[in-house]
Amino acid sequence: MRHILKTMDFTIEVEPVIFEQDLALHENATLNIRIGSSGFSAMTYMDVDIKDFAKFSEALYCFI
Numbered sequence: 001m002r003h004i005l006k007t008m009d010f011t012i013e014v015e016p017v018i019f020e021q022d023l024a025l026h027e028n029a030t031l032n033i034r035i036g037s038s039g040f041s042a043m044t045y046m047d048v049d050i051k052d053f054a055k056f057s058e059a060l061y062c063f064i
Contacts, residue, residue: 011036018050029053 002015013034022028029050034043 009038016048016050016053023050 002013004011004013011034013032015032017030017032019028019030026049027047029048031046031048031053032043033045035041
């Protein structure tokens, strides 16, 4: 599931890929990130613990 946050000249897309068979492991998901701003863009990925990412997302939502 891709999540997109967009303003006039800034876009960030976050797409977690969860490996359900690896949920017991510390790094059990890949987080694909795409950023675009003022004609420039970048793309990267991170190995993350999906449970920690869920906590981060909840805290970010409460902050906004």
